[in-house]
Amino acid sequence: MTVGLSDADLALRIGHGDREAEAEVCRRMAPRIHLYGLRHLRSAPAADDLVQQVLLAMLEALRSGRVRDPNKLAHFVLGTCRMTVAGLRRSARRQERLLAEFGSALVPDQPTAPRLDDAQLARCVQALSERERSVVVLTFYDEQTAAETAAFLDTSESNVRVIRHRALRQLRICMEATS
Amino acid sequence: MTAAGSGHAGCSSPIDEAALMDYWLAILPSADEEAVEEHLLTCDDCGDRLRDAIALAEGLKKLARSGSLHVVVSDEYLKQAARTGQRVREYAAPPGTSVQCTVTLDDDLLVARLAADLSEAARVDLSWCDAQGVELLRMTDIPVRNDAPTVLCQQSITMAKASPSNTLIARLVAVDPEKGERLLGEYAFHHTRTIPGPGALDV
Numbered sequence: 001m002t003v004g005l006s007d008a009d010l011a012l013r014i015g016h017g018d019r020e021a022e023a024e025v026c027r028r029m030a031p032r033i034h035l036y037g038l039r040h041l042r043s044a045p046a047a048d049d050l051v052q053q054v055l056l057a058m059l060e061a062l063r064s065g066r067v068r069d070p071n072k073l074a075h076f077v078l079g080t081c082r083m084t085v086a087g088l089r090r091s092a093r094r095q096e097r098l099l100a101e102f103g104s105a106l107v108p109d110q111p112t113a114p115r116l117d118d119a120q121l122a123r124c125v126q127a128l129s130e131r132e133r134s135v136v137v138l139t140f141y142d143e144q145t146a147a148e149t150a151a152f153l154d155t156s157e158s159n160v161r162v163i164r165h166r167a168l169r170q171l172r173i174c175m176e177a178t179s
Numbered sequence: 180m181t182a183a184g185s186g187h188a189g190c191s192s193p194i195d196e197a198a199l200m201d202y203w204l205a206i207l208p209s210a211d212e213e214a215v216e217e218h219l220l221t222c223d224d225c226g227d228r229l230r231d232a233i234a235l236a237e238g239l240k241k242l243a244r245s246g247s248l249h250v251v252v253s254d255e256y257l258k259q260a261a262r263t264g265q266r267v268r269e270y271a272a273p274p275g276t277s278v279q280c281t282v283t284l285d286d287d288l289l290v291a292r293l294a295a296d297l298s299e300a301a302r303v304d305l306s307w308c309d310a311q312g313v314e315l316l317r318m319t320d321i322p323v324r325n326d327a328p329t330v331l332c333q334q335s336i337t338m339a340k341a342s343p344s345n346t347l348i349a350r351l352v353a354v355d356p357e358k359g360e361r362l363l364g365e366y367a368f369h370h371t372r373t374i375p376g377p378g379a380l381d382v
Contacts (some may be wrong), residue, residue, distance in 0.1 A: 021188035021306075032219055032223070035219060035226055035229055039308075075217065078220050113230060114234040116234055116235065116238040118242065122248070130318050132325065137243045138255075138256055142253065152324070
């Protein structure tokens with residue numbers, strides 16, 4: 001039984017050839033790596049590809065004992081994520097080749113993405129103050145920078161951040177109140 | 180039983196929601212971003228909360244691109260919309276003028292560019308009235324720069340496409356708590372419906 005074990009315990013077991021521990025580490029790490037991929041690659045298929053490559057590298061390193069401190073498994077995975085993303089950016093062709101080679105066999109099911117009620121979100125956004133609504137639209141339409149939004153509003157970037165976070169907090173409350 | 184790093188325990192030091200959204204927007208300082216990423220690789224609770232933040236961000240992006248919001252926008256926003264292939268229908272109006280306007284099915288965004296002298300205004304409201312001058316909507320304390328020559332107001336393209344031919348009056352007013360309201364500009368938009376089908380909705 002591996003479910004209750006820590007990541008470090010699992011890493012140690014993998015070094016001793018425990019295949020069940022490998023499966024459990026992959027099950028845990030895949031959604032975390034996927035989130036990293038979404039953030040840096042802005043694409044679910046590219047994030048899937050990242051998961052495959054990082055899990056392969058992680059398993060290879062654990063089996064061969066190259067992760068010297070099992071307590072630093074997350075650190076090792078993060079470093080591998082960074083190097084892999086840098087590599088993916090350098091070569092889109094390489095990304096396609098790896099996808100074709102590995103397919104989806106190493107990608108465990110990802111957590112279901114939360115769903116929003118679009119109509120309710122529109123009502124909640126329309127209920128914001130004019131300034132908050134403008135900041136939200138300018139921020140999320142094409143992820144406009146705080147500097148651009150600050151210039152438009154004739155205010156500071158830190159004030160834009162305050163307005164945005166206040167608006168998002170109100171939106172969360174509004175969405176939760178009506179869900 | 181739970182174990183450190185197993186991702187099943189409740190998080191003892193959850194990442195602030197604001198920081199999670201800033202992380203998604205790629206605006207965290209690099210040291211903070213590194214700390215968030217290291218935490219996310221050991222904590223599924225915060226991972227779930229990041230997924231919620233991503234869902235909200237994606238919902239807001241979709242909503243912003245739908246053109247269905249009444250909102251004051253910037254020139255940069257319109258340029259970006261054009262760059263991404265969205266079709267922007269824009270009507271520019273100097274103060275005191277009437278504009279003939281319409282929308283087609285192909286339009287994605289509808290924007291009124293209202294010219295006014297905003298230099299002395301501490302607070303500006305934008306009032307939308309019917310042809311008889313009855314106020315239908317007041318946008319209170321809209322974001323404007325005092326040195327800007329115009330106010331760009333996006334109208335709901337969804338409403339405009341569904342609306343029958345009608346007239347809307349826009350009024351930009353400076354609001355002073357002590358002196359009251361001062362008209363900065365009034366603009367009439369005569370909308371002619373050109374999309375086939377019954378114009379069943381009243382604005």
